[in-house]
Amino acid sequence: MKKVTYWAVIGSLFIIPFLPLYVANSQFFPFITGKGFMFRILVEIAVIGWGVLMLADTKYRPKFSWILVVYAALVVWMLLADLFGINPHKAIWSNYERMDGWVTLVHVFGFFLVSSTVLTVHSLWKKWWLAFVAGSALVAFVALLQLSGVLPINQGGVRVDSTFGNAAYLAAYLLFAAAIAFWQALESKEKWLRYALFALAAINTIILFFTATRGAMLAAIGGVIAATALFALLGSNKTIKKIALGSLAAVIVLAGSFWMVRDSEWVQSDPTLGRLASISLSEGSTRFAIWNIAGIGIAERPILGWGQEGFNYVFNTYYKPDLYAQEVWFDRAHDVYLDWAIAGGVPALVLFLTLLILTGLTLLRSKKLSQPERVLLVSALGAYAFQAIFVFDNLFTYIPLAAIFAVAHVASSRDIARIQKLPTVHPATLQSAVAPVALVLAIVIVWSVNIPAMRASNHLLYALSPSQDGSNSVDEFKKTLADGSYATQEIREYLVQHSVGLISNQNVSDEAKLEEGQFAIEQMKIQTDEQPNDIRLMYHLALAYRVIGDTENAINVMDEAILLSPKKQFLYIQKGLTALEAQNMPLAVQSFAAAYELDTNNTEAAKYLAAGLIQAGEFNAGQALLMETFGTSVVNDQTLLRAYYDTKHFDEFIAIWKLRVEESNGNPGARFGLASAYVVAGRIPEAVAEIKATVAAHPETAQQAASMLKQLGVPVK
Numbered sequence: 105m106k107k108v109t110y111w112a113v114i115g116s117l118f119i120i121p122f123l124p125l126y127v128a129n130s131q132f133f134p135f136i137t138g139k140g141f142m143f144r145i146l147v148e149i150a151v152i153g154w155g156v157l158m159l160a161d162t163k164y165r166p167k168f169s170w171i172l173v174v175y176a177a178l179v180v181w182m183l184l185a186d187l188f189g190i191n192p193h194k195a196i197w198s199n200y201e202r203m204d205g206w207v208t209l210v211h212v213f214g215f216f217l218v219s220s221t222v223l224t225v226h227s228l229w230k231k232w233w234l235a236f237v238a239g240s241a242l243v244a245f246v247a248l249l250q251l252s253g254v255l256p257i258n259q260g261g262v263r264v265d266s267t268f269g270n271a272a273y274l275a276a277y278l279l280f281a282a283a284i285a286f287w288q289a290l291e292s293k294e295k296w297l298r299y300a301l302f303a304l305a306a307i308n309t310i311i312l313f314f315t316a317t318r319g320a321m322l323a324a325i326g327g328v329i330a331a332t333a334l335f336a337l338l339g340s341n342k343t344i345k346k347i348a349l350g351s352l353a354a355v356i357v358l359a360g361s362f363w364m365v366r367d368s369e370w371v372q373s374d375p376t377l378g379r380l381a382s383i384s385l386s387e388g389s390t391r392f393a394i395w396n397i398a399g400i401g402i403a404e405r406p407i408l409g410w411g412q413e414g415f416n417y418v419f420n421t422y423y424k425p426d427l428y429a430q431e432v433w434f435d436r437a438h439d440v441y442l443d444w445a446i447a448g449g450v451p452a453l454v455l456f457l458t459l460l461i462l463t464g465l466t467l468l469r470s471k472k473l474s475q476p477e478r479v480l481l482v483s484a485l486g487a488y489a490f491q492a493i494f495v496f497d498n499l500f501t502y503i504p505l506a507a508i509f510a511v512a513h514v515a516s517s518r519d520i521a522r523i524q525k526l527p528t529v530h531p532a533t534l535q536s537a538v539a540p541v542a543l544v545l546a547i548v549i550v551w552s553v554n555i556p557a558m559r560a561s562n563h564l565l566y567a568l569s570p571s572q573d574g575s576n577s578v579d580e581f582k583k584t585l586a587d588g589s590y591a592t593q594e595i596r597e598y599l600v601q602h603s604v605g606l607i608s609n610q611n612v613s614d615e616a617k618l619e620e621g622q623f624a625i626e627q628m629k630i631q632t633d634e635q636p637n638d639i640r641l642m643y644h645l646a647l648a649y650r651v652i653g654d655t656e657n658a659i660n661v662m663d664e665a666i667l668l669s670p671k672k673q674f675l676y677i678q679k680g681l682t683a684l685e686a687q688n689m690p691l692a693v694q695s696f697a698a699a700y701e702l703d704t705n706n707t708e709a710a711k712y713l714a715a716g717l718i719q720a721g722e723f724n725a726g727q728a729l730l731m732e733t734f735g736t737s738v739v740n741d742q743t744l745l746r747a748y749y750d751t752k753h754f755d756e757f758i759a760i761w762k763l764r765v766e767e768s769n770g771n772p773g774a775r776f777g778l779a780s781a782y783v784v785a786g787r788i789p790e791a792v793a794e795i796k797a798t799v800a801a802h803p804e805t806a807q808q809a810a811s812m813l814k815q816l817g818v819p820v821k
Contacts, residue, residue: 247266409452425671689721714727
């Protein structure tokens with residue numbers, strides 16, 4: 105029994121380093137959910153197995169260290185903060201997109217506890233770190249295939265993301281991977297392995313560069329500087345000191361040289377170098393504004409904070425109009441330290457900082473660790489601490505960070521006499537009583553924590569891709585909601601978005617559209633009743649009302665949202681668009697004007713206001729606003745295009761289509777759009793000429809052109 109349990113625990117711990125490779129295509133958010141669920145299941149198995157081992161043998165029992173005390177205090181404090189947070193359910197469970205919350209925090213802590221005892225007892229730390237490095241090598245291999253064009257970059261563009269689906273997540277993981285590979289190379293006594301690990305460390309660093317994640321790249325440079333400085337300070341070998349000092353000087357010279365040529369053409373023309381060279385205080389203005397909002401939120405709830413996943417409320421409540429060009433919904437402060445303070449107040453931040461500092465000092469002072477181990481782990485910790493200023497955590501920063509905490513805990517731990525004195529369980533009792541209870545407990549925990557959410561995640565994929573006529577949409581969403589997962593809010597939001605998508609689907613009957621729209625309203629009402637102050641939910645409820653044409657209720661909901669976030673232009677614009685749908689032109693203009701007046705630099709708000717003025721019959725005022733804002737009245741914008749069409753200002757309507765043709769370098773789709781604009785304006789000869797010119801430039805469009813000419817009654821030659 106003890107042997108089986110041991111292998112269950114060890115197997116779970118050694119699978120974890122390879123989880124970055126797992127992409128669960130059968131799950132919603134496949135790059136995130138699969139990894140998260142598997143990590144939770146493996147930790148649950150490992151923790152329960154560890155519990156059995158503790159009963160069987162005292163050597164598996166936890167030891168005391170101040171790192172353990174502080175880490176445990178952080179976990180307990182966050183449970184309290186989440187329970188008293190603005191949205192306790194989401195604080196505890198998070199959602200599919202993030203897979204965070206207290207449930208992840210306590211699982212990472214469980215991993216820390218099990219690894220710090222079991223890996224230590226059996227002297228398996230080196231093998232575990234090599235497994236981590238092996239996992240990173242496979243991740244790097246996928247990234248190299250992306251760089252070579254063999255595999256696509258999942259998020260598009262040029263920033264490699266490997267199996268993470270997010271370049272920033274990959275970069276944060278590679279910070280740890282490169283440092284650990286270099287450390288293991290220095291520790292290795294086998295030449296082939298040493299050189300392979302050095303090569304892997306270099307490859308990880310190169311791939312880190314191609315993620316074009318500026319905070320992580322700066323952190324990597326800082327980590328190298330810290331490592332070389334520590335080797336120079338702590339090293340007893342003069343040769344090593346000289347190499348370290350030389351390396352330190354070289355890094356500083358290279359960094360300085362790059363900064364001097366940052367404006368050169370060869371730097372600016374490279375997308376990765378260009379991003380690194382663009383780092384400046386002005387570039388960080390958006391981040392500073394978000395941090396300022398976070399600071400206001402912390403000041404309002406400094407003790408218990410807002411709970412995990414609570415920044416959404418802070419961002420909307422204290423929104424600043426000059427953020428109009430950024431994402432509409434920020435759920436993170438994009439700073440690990442501020443995120444802790446938002447989630448659990450100042451005490452959570454103090455506990456986290458204490459944990460980092462205590463770990464760093466313990467590693468530096470430990471006599472049990474080799475010099476490379478101390479230097480590289482502290483440098484990795486420092487690099488993480490620096491890049492944490494600009495990003496937020498994810499599962500694969502949590503795991504290596506917790507492993508480093510575990511190493512420091514082991515290096516400074518001592519027996520807890522009272523726990524060691526507790527009697528062990530007789531092998532027969534272990535076999536007949538403890539084992540069945542542990543097995544049942546494992547099944548219950550794994551099932552209740554993971555299976556309903558995994559099932560709902562899978563069902564959500566089907567709900568979002570129903571039959572072509574949409575006849576089974578509502579049934580699929582009902583099935584998904586019936587799974588009883590923790591992600592009900594997320595599912596309901598996607599239900600609304602799906603119902604919006606059905607509007608333009610000509611294959612779906614009006615009855616099916618109405619049924620899904622009404623179901624979406626019903627579900628969002630339930631959600632907004634549960635979280636009445638969540639502006640994001642209010643927006644989705646208003647959107648659901650718009651799906652079925654109930655603009656009156658949609659406007660009422662938007663008014664409630666505006667009361668809670670009076671400076672958020674997005675809300676006024678959505679209210680204005682709803683008023684346009686209701687043909688309430690005065691309200692539309694009033695709403696668009698309110699959005700524009702919050703920050704007159706907001707060119708999008710200017711477009712909406714101009715379109716509203718045109719729709720309301722104030723053509724000259726709309727044109728004047730466009731001239732003032734853009735220096736021209738011909739602006740390529742869909743809302744303006746619609747406004748000119750509805751008010752029969754066809755000259756301006758055609759002018760925008762001409763601009764689209766010009767900006768697309770004569771794209772045939774744009775040219776056919778211009779031809780259609782001529783038709784609408786009754787300028788048939790010009791339409792025919794444009795169609796024929798398009799075919800001449802793009803012979804592959806002959807069939808579509810023939811169809812258009814036939815509709816115009818023009819013979820096709």
